[in-house]
Amino acid sequence: NNSPVAFTVTAGSFGYPSNVFKVISREDGLLYCLRRLDNVKCVSNKICAAVNETWSKIRHAGICQFHKCFISQRALFFVHEYQPGGKTLKEKYLDHGGKPQLLQERLLWSYTTQLVAAIRTVHANRLACRCLQPNHILRTSGGRLRISCVGIADALEFEARKSLAEIQREDMVCLGRIILSLATRTMITPSTNEETLRACGIFLAQHYSSDLHALTSALLSKPPSVYEVCGIMANHTMDELDNAYATCDAYSNQLAAEYESGRALRLLLKLGFVNERPEFGVNRQWAETGDCYVLKLFRDFVFHQADETGRPILDLGHVVTALNKLDASDTEKIVLASRDGKAILVVSYAEVANCLENAYSELCAVSSEGQPTYGGETTADQSEMTHYG
Amino acid sequence: NNSPVAFTVTAGSFGYPSNVFKVISREDGLLYCLRRLDNVKCVSNKICAAVNETWSKIRHAGICQFHKCFISQRALFFVHEYQPGGKTLKEKYLDHGGKPQLLQERLLWSYTTQLVAAIRTVHANRLACRCLQPNHILRTSGGRLRISCVGIADALEFEARKSLAEIQREDMVCLGRIILSLATRTMITPSTNEETLRACGIFLAQHYSSDLHALTSALLSKPPSVYEVCGIMANHTMDELDNAYATCDAYSNQLAAEYESGRALRLLLKLGFVNERPEFGVNRQWAETGDCYVLKLFRDFVFHQADETGRPILDLGHVVTALNKLDASDTEKIVLASRDGKAILVVSYAEVANCLENAYSELCAVSSEGQPTYGGETTADQSEMTHYG
Numbered sequence: 199n200n201s202p203v204a205f206t207v208t209a210g211s212f213g214y215p216s217n218v219f220k221v222i223s224r225e226d227g228l229l230y231c232l233r234r235l236d237n238v239k240c241v242s243n244k245i246c247a248a249v250n251e252t253w254s255k256i257r258h259a260g261i262c263q264f265h266k267c268f269i270s271q272r273a274l275f276f277v278h279e280y281q282p283g284g285k286t287l288k289e290k291y292l293d294h295g296g297k298p299q300l301l302q303e304r305l306l307w308s309y310t311t312q313l314v315a316a317i318r319t320v321h322a323n324r325l326a327c328r329c330l331q332p333n334h335i336l337r338t339s340g341g342r343l344r345i346s347c348v349g350i351a352d353a354l355e356f357e358a359r360k361s362l363a364e365i366q367r368e369d370m371v372c373l374g375r376i377i378l379s380l381a382t383r384t385m386i387t388p389s390t391n392e393e394t395l396r397a398c399g400i401f402l403a404q405h406y407s408s409d410l411h412a413l414t415s416a417l418l419s420k421p422p423s424v425y426e427v428c429g430i431m432a433n434h435t436m437d438e439l440d441n442a443y444a445t446c447d448a449y450s451n452q453l454a455a456e457y458e459s460g461r462a463l464r465l466l467l468k469l470g471f472v473n474e475r476p477e478f479g480v481n482r483q484w485a486e487t488g489d490c491y492v493l494k495l496f497r498d499f500v501f502h503q504a505d506e507t508g509r510p511i512l513d514l515g516h517v518v519t520a521l522n523k524l525d526a527s528d529t530e531k532i533v534l535a536s537r538d539g540k541a542i543l544v545v546s547y548a549e550v551a552n553c554l555e556n557a558y559s560e561l562c563a564v565s566s567e568g569q570p571t572y573g574g575e576t577t578a579d580q581s582e583m584t585h586y587g
Numbered sequence: 588n589n590s591p592v593a594f595t596v597t598a599g600s601f602g603y604p605s606n607v608f609k610v611i612s613r614e615d616g617l618l619y620c621l622r623r624l625d626n627v628k629c630v631s632n633k634i635c636a637a638v639n640e641t642w643s644k645i646r647h648a649g650i651c652q653f654h655k656c657f658i659s660q661r662a663l664f665f666v667h668e669y670q671p672g673g674k675t676l677k678e679k680y681l682d683h684g685g686k687p688q689l690l691q692e693r694l695l696w697s698y699t700t701q702l703v704a705a706i707r708t709v710h711a712n713r714l715a716c717r718c719l720q721p722n723h724i725l726r727t728s729g730g731r732l733r734i735s736c737v738g739i740a741d742a743l744e745f746e747a748r749k750s751l752a753e754i755q756r757e758d759m760v761c762l763g764r765i766i767l768s769l770a771t772r773t774m775i776t777p778s779t780n781e782e783t784l785r786a787c788g789i790f791l792a793q794h795y796s797s798d799l800h801a802l803t804s805a806l807l808s809k810p811p812s813v814y815e816v817c818g819i820m821a822n823h824t825m826d827e828l829d830n831a832y833a834t835c836d837a838y839s840n841q842l843a844a845e846y847e848s849g850r851a852l853r854l855l856l857k858l859g860f861v862n863e864r865p866e867f868g869v870n871r872q873w874a875e876t877g878d879c880y881v882l883k884l885f886r887d888f889v890f891h892q893a894d895e896t897g898r899p900i901l902d903l904g905h906v907v908t909a910l911n912k913l914d915a916s917d918t919e920k921i922v923l924a925s926r927d928g929k930a931i932l933v934v935s936y937a938e939v940a941n942c943l944e945n946a947y948s949e950l951c952a953v954s955s956e957g958q959p960t961y962g963g964e965t966t967a968d969q970s971e972m973t974h975y976g
Contacts, residue, residue, distance in 0.1 A: 259832035315825055315832070340839075342832070425822060432821035433814060436704055439824060442831035443648035443704070443731070449838035450729075456845035463852040466859065470890040471901060501859040512860060512954045565901045 212350055214238055220280060229280040230265065231346070238274040238354065245356045246274075253349035256323055260316030262336065262346040267353055274353065281344050284336030291380055292332055298383040303406050304437075305341070310377055310413075311431065311438040312343045317369055318424045320348070326365035328352065330372035331387075332379055340445065367421055374417025381406055381414070409434075462521045465554075472557045473497050489553040489560075495534035495543060496524075496550050523547040524554070601739055603627055609669060618669040619654065620735070627663040627743065634745045635663075642738035645712055649705030651725065653738040663742065670733050673725030680769055681721055687772040692795050693826075694730070699766055699802075700820065700827040701732045706758055707813045709737070715754035717741065719761035720776075721768055729834065756810055763806025770795055770803070798823075851910045854943075861946045862886050878942040878949075884923035884932060885913075885939050912936040913943070 212235060219232040246267045253264040263279035287309075291301070313330070320327050328351035336344045379386045382398040395418075403411045413430060416422055428435065472493055500520045503511040523530060528547040535542050601624060608621040635656045642653040652668035676698075680690070702719070709716050717740035725733045768775045771787040784807075792800045802819060805811055817824065861882055889909045892900040912919060917936040924931050 258829060259836050311828070312832075315828055318822075318825055319829065340835075342835075428821040428825050429818055432817040432824060433707075435821060435824045435828060436707055436817050439700070439704055439828045439831060440647060440708065442828060442835060443701075445835050446729070446731075446831060446838060447648050449835060449842060453838060453842055453845060456842060456849055459849045459852045460845055463848045463855065466852065466855040467903070467906060470855065470886070470906070471899075497859070510860075510950060510954045512951060514856070517856060517859070561899060562901060565899045 212347075212354055214274075214354075229282075231262065231278045231280045233276040233278070233347070233350070235274040235276075235350075235354075236272075240357060241269065241274050241353050243269055245353055248356070249349055249353045252323075252325060253352065256320060256325065256348070258316050258319040260312050260343060260345060261320070261348055262344045264349040267349065276347075276350055276353075278346060278348075281336050281338050281346070284338045284344065287332040287335045287337055287343070287376070287380065288385070289333075290337050291383060292385045294383065300405060301380055301383070303410060306377060306380055306406070306410060307431070307434040308341060308438055308441070309343055309380065310373070311435050313345070313373055313376065314424060314427055314431065314435075316343075316345050317373065318428060321366050321369070321424050324362060325352070326362065326369050327372075328355075328365055328369070330369055330376060332376060332385065335376070366424075370417050370421035370424065370427070373427075374414050374421065377410070377414045378402060378418065381410070458522075461525050462518065465521050465525055468554055468558045469493065469497060471561060472554065489557045492534065492543065492545060492550060492553045493557060495536060495541075496553075498537065499532060499534050520547075524551050527551040601736075601743055603663075603743075618671075620651065620667045620669045622665040622667070622736070622739070624663040624665075624739075624743075625661075629746060630658065630663050630742050632658055634742055637745070638738055638742045641712075641714060642741065645709060645714065645737070647705050647708040649701050649732060649734060650709070650737055651733045651735040656738065656742055665736075665739055665742075667735060667737075668733075670725050670727050670735070673727045673733065676721040676724045676726055676732070676765070676769065677774070678722075679726050680772060681774045683772065689794060690769055690772070692799060695766060695769055695795070695799060696820070696823040697730060697827055697830070698732055698769065699762070700824050702734070702762055702765065703813060703816055703820065703824075705732075705734050706762065707817060710755050710758070710813050713751060714741070715751065715758050716761075717744075717754055717758070719758055719765060721765060721774065724765070755813075759806050759810035759813065759816070762816075763803050763810065766799070766803045767791060767807065770799070847911075850914050851907065854910050854914055857943055857947045858882065858886060860950060861943065878946045881923065881932065881934060881939060881942045882946060884925060884930075885942075887926070888921060888923050909936075913940050916940040 214235040214237055216236070217234045219234070221230050221232045222228070223230055246269060250266050254266060257263060262281055265277040265279070267274065267276045269275070291298070313335070317327060317330075327345055327348055329345065329347040334345065334347045336346055338344060375386045375388075378384075378395075378398050381402045384394070384398060386395070386398065399411075399415065399418075402414060409431075413427070417427075422430070472490065500517055503513060503516060505511055524547050526547070531544055531546050532550075533542060533544055603624040603626055605625070606623045608623070610619050610621045611617070612619055635658060639655050643655060646652060651670055654666040654668070656663065656665045658664070680687070702724070706716060706719075716734055716737055718734065718736040723734065723736045725735055727733060764775045764777075767773075767784075767787050770791045773783070773787055775784070775787065788800075788804065788807075791803060798820075802816070806816075811819070861879065889906055892902060892905060894900055913936050915936070920933055920935050921939075922931060922933055
């Protein structure tokens, strides 16, 4: 039910040959991440249904949402949220040759907080992530982490039925390994030997605060629950919250500015449909008289200003002001002159707005569909249109 | 140095007659909140300088930023960040007639977390808010709180020199009063009598969780430090963080969509300047030949499609697709036909984009300024332009 866009072959990180595809769903036209695992014998349709039931309701900004898993063509498929522009923590920080730079402590706390927030939501739903490895955590723009691959281990190891306490405890140990890996820029795995672990621990203690060292040590030895960790790192959570608020405010301000251009665009699209429309039959109304004449003169007023010597004036401020006043149906009067200067009209922006509305709806009425259609070439264009319309 | 836009008279909440103005700064053209206090005798220029020094560096998304205070016309002025669309907590929740609705516990925790986050930043800078009253806290869109009026008490009571511990402790008690006020929809002030306080405490205990009741009681009796409060409410902070992340993601997605319309708008603005430019002297180039002819046919291609019977087709999808391909200088070829059907051109989007760039830069070269100018009518329009250009 999906058409592949691009794909990557991964080295079977779940113990099976696997492929990852970026796909567009035929159902909703959105992008998804499709993962195919071959030769999986231990997963039945019943298991898929059980995993879908539990995981599809987990929503968190730090988790690539699990959508569904299913069996098809004798392979097991998982559909997750697609996160554009993501790199895994492994690619970003651990795949390096030579001597890497030390990461800032602030960044480590931000990542830790984000992972703890996601783990907390998962554990509160009586589940465990079971995929907390640097190669399964995406870092997307703005330094935001997203845990990918949730639910896969639940399907593959459904029969193993480890206790919830055990797998949640493993999550916390994995979190400790991730912090230690990032702090030392060394890949720490369950099979890393004691000596390396000790050396890494000493490195962390030397280069970072005692808070971070204590938390990491605790996670690796006697892991506290995720709720206990929340209490331990409350002050760092507040730092992260402060940043998140500031980011929200910045986005909100940018958005306000961009909405302005959205409004101006809609007006220009309407003017574009209406102006200079050739009179090719159907309706004589589209000759250059009446409403359309006013709109043509208005277009000249907006775009074709000239100074006293006849040199064109390119004043974007004038264009934007005029479009804003048109959008607001301002009562201010303007003088529209024909190019030969013989016809002069004094109209308000409100009257021009009226003309535009009339001309556009007449055009809609005579058009082949009766309404503007949204038949763009690709799905992506269609989704954009909802913001333009 | 500021021009007033609107103003409100407040009932002298700092013990002096005061006015609040919404002003536009002549320095940066931005909106600010200007507060004028009359008859203030105890504040000198030296005190203003000291307050400016300490408060102007405090930045937090939950605080209306303090910009400066100064003495002028024998009055004391304070300039703070202007927050559009805000209502005070008092107006929103406490000024009601009759039986108000119970606020959701989730909302109370969100507000508490936001206030604690702001207080934490202030206290960490060895300062205190000293203005934590429901009439000085703004609730802006998205349920975000902003503490206004910071720094005013510091100027007015500069000579009193209360100890830092004392004023920070007062902040925490004020926080307790705000939570209790919101939970009971009753204005609790320092002068509220014991009996009312007890009744309100019982109401809170009956209608909200023991967590919230315990925190409020502690704040009102033996207030813990803001850092201790962070630890106590760590799990609620995580809830707030989860919401903040989700909000960021939603904004980010909306922004991506809106940037699309920004791109399309810039193209339409350029086309608008170039197309149908009357040939009134200066430069014969602007006759309908060459680049401009291609662009005119392209405009018809984008906006003036018709079906086989000659009825206009209003296909926004076609318009957006064409503009996107123009923006991306796509190599796809299109057929442009003149209105009489006699001239037919086969060009790629890339070639059209080239024509547009040439025509636009030629127009810029002959224009009176040599460059597009940004001389909009008002400051607000100018600030918008930076996003269009």
